[in-house]
Amino acid sequence: MSNSRAAAIPTFFLYGDEQQDVDLDALHVEPIRERSMRHDWTIHPHVHPDHTQILWFSDGGATFTIEGKTYEAAPNCFVVQPAGMVHDIRFHPGTEGRVITAAVSFVDAVAKDDPRLIEATRLPGAYPVETSAGRDAIRHAMEQLLFETNTLDPGRRMALRSHFLSVLVWLMRVSAGQAGAGPAHRGKDYDLVNRYRAVLERHFHTEKTLAFYADKLCISPQRLNAACKARAGRTASEVLYDRIIVEAKRCLLYTEMTVAEIGHAIGYDDPAYFNRFFSQRVGCPPGTFRKDAATTRRVGS
Structure with a gap:
């Protein structure tokens, strides 16, 4: 991609929100429908310079284009959008799930003891989760993350790190060695x-x-x-x-x-x-x- 094209692509922390005055060291979790429905289920090409996004689909689906490569998401599927990669999304109307937006520095801090966890967030891909145990564990971690981001209860920070680490572990497991999930041109x-x-x-x-x-x-x-x-x-x-x-x-x-x-x-x-x-x-x-x-x-x- 040329520098002139990159300069014209919008950069956001969260799609549609200006990046200014947003703490770069952040973890944000929200339902997929919260932002996508406001934009008629279509997210136009943009980039998150400092944040990785991990999406979990519980119902519905989407078509992602990340750096020119297309990925299809279905129920019980992870999608990874690495920081710095241009992407757009066309959600199926009514899609349900969760979106994690995490600063690169937060990912590195949580996953620092295992480079495989970091690498799983650096490669784009769509990864179905085949086992019921995996699906249940991911759903639980996502719901706990959403709960903890909306509370000020004691121990909140450690709970967030713990549940986010669980998500990273499952992402690493399902992404490891999956055929056809190779990286887009970085x-x-x-x-x-x-x-x-x-x-x-x-x-x-x-x-x-x-x-x-x-x-x-x-x-x-x-x-x-x-x-x-x-x-x-x-x-x-x-x-x-x-x-x-x-x-x-x-x-x-x-x-x-x-x-x-x-x-x-x-x-x-x-x-x-x-x-x-x-x-x-x-x-x-x-x-x-x-x-x-x-x-x-x-x-x-």
Whole structure:
């Protein structure tokens, strides 16, 4: 796909919702009908630069086109739409099921002990679940995820991680070795951005220059920028800064570290500079974000 075409394709966190002001470190679960019915059961070509979608069909079905390859979904079927892949969907009217939209960083955090779970979310496909035990387990995990995303009960975050992990395990099992479910053409840009994100996870606490990451990937900074613009919709530096902000938000929401300690932990020894960096990208200082988070935060890892 050419860069000019990619630039014209809408990018969303959730289809039809503007991406701005959405926490990149998020897990969202909703019924398929909730969004698709509003759009007359047709989802036009778009891309989620930082989020993977996993759909479970309990009734009805859909035709997916992901990077030019067609996939058919039927009842008791998983569909995976990897982050950064252009896709459109034509649902059968009345289709029922669940849609998980998960940030790549959340998937990586939950699945980090088993690379097979991560790989299952990086390849597009439609995977029928043949066994009743598998179907029952997936339905239960999906319903619990939907319940937990709409409650503030104690232990919510760990429950979400547990049920999401169950979904990933079943997805890995049913996708492994299925004939005819081979990947769509991902392209060099897609693979390069995934490699960049993997290097980011290991080094973003200490390394803040694009030259460092380009050197690790054995490419030029210009090539890395071009790939990120084509597949993530923003520059490589912006991808790095977004990941740093996600980590800062996690610490603000889920630890008792001071703002200065958080800045130091993610590589900013000057508290004033960290405050400016955070404020420019979030719209408020870290302390204000922490105070307001009780009513505005989304699910982090």
